[in-house]
Each structure stands twice: as structure tokens, then as C-alpha cells.
Amino acid sequence: MANPIKELIESTINSLDGMFTSESILGETVTAPDGTMIIPMSRVSFGVGGGGCEFKETNTAGNNLFGGGVGAGATVKPEGFLVITKMGSVRFVSTNDGSNIAEKLVDYAPELIERITDLFKKKEITEE
Numbered sequence: 001m002a003n004p005i006k007e008l009i010e011s012t013i014n015s016l017d018g019m020f021t022s023e024s025i026l027g028e029t030v031t032a033p034d035g036t037m038i039i040p041m042s043r044v045s046f047g048v049g050g051g052g053c054e055f056k057e058t059n060t061a062g063n064n065l066f067g068g069g070v071g072a073g074a075t076v077k078p079e080g081f082l083v084i085t086k087m088g089s090v091r092f093v094s095t096n097d098g099s100n101i102a103e104k105l106v107d108y109a110p111e112l113i114e115r116i117t118d119l120f121k122k123k124e125i126t127e128e
Contacts, residue, residue, distance in 0.1 A: 005052045008070045012048055016072060020044050024076060035086030046074035 027040030052068020059065055080094040 004054070004066045005050060005068055008052065008068055009048065009050050012050065012070045012072050016046065016048070016074075019074070020046070026082075037082075037084040039082040039084070041079050041082055041092075043077045043079050044074070045077075046072065048072045 024044050025042055027042065030038045032038070048070065049072075050068065050070030052066060055065040055067070057065050078095050080092055080096065082090065082092055084090050
């Protein structure tokens with residue numbers, strides 16, 4: 001005899017398979033012109049719950065009636081950025097201390113901002 005609760009939960013868990021990948025945690029790497037790599041990092045969490053009951057009454061096939069349900073939920077929360085410089089220094093810039101993400105990037109990578117600005121200036125000069 002099949003266990004309907006087990007089947008419901010297994011079906012729900014199988015549906016979650018492939019929903020989260022390594023890219024859900026480590027985002028796409030952005031490489032600056034100076035070789036600095038910035039990797040967004042997130043926290044992924046999820047939960048599954050379910051329940052049901054079998055009634056004494058039977059259906060026309062003679063099987064006991066069953067009522068049940070399963071639910072699942074998930075969250076993806078940005079945690080910060082991993083900053084790896086060309087010289088090999090690595091630091092984690094958290095986004096969870098109440099400060100603005102843009103402020104963090106400016107604080108930790110001013111040379112990156114300058115180089116990007118220089119690139120735009122060079123592009124304007126070559127287009128003229």
C-alpha cells in the first residue's frame with residue numbers, strides 16, 4: 001500500500017531539486033579593468049512541511065479516503081561581496097551591517113571607481 005504523505009513530501013522535494021544552484025549562493029563574477037574580481041554572495045534557505053490523514057471511509061475502488069497537503073518556502077538574501085584583487089588580497093564586504101551596498105563598494109574599491117571613470121573618459125575621447 002502506498003503512503004500518500006510520503007509521496008506528497010517526496011514530490012515536493014523533487015520539485016525543489018535544481019531550483020537552487022551554486023549560482024544562487026555565489027553570483028556571477030564581475031571583473032574590473034584592473035583585474036579586481038567582485039563576487040556577490042547570498043544566503044539561501046528553505047523549508048518543507050506537510051501532513052495529512054486517512055479516513056475510515058473508502059472510495060469506490062475500496063481505498064481509504066485521504067486528505068493532506070505539503071508546503072515549501074525559500075528565501076535568497078544578499079550577504080555581501082567577495083573582493084579579490086589582482087595582487088591576491090581577498091576580503092569580504094558585508095551588506096548586513098546597515099550600511100548601503102554602494103557605500104561599501106566605494107569604501108573598499110576606490111581604485112575601481114577611478115578606473116571605470118577613466119575608461120569612460122577614454123571612450124569619449126576616441127569617439128570624437
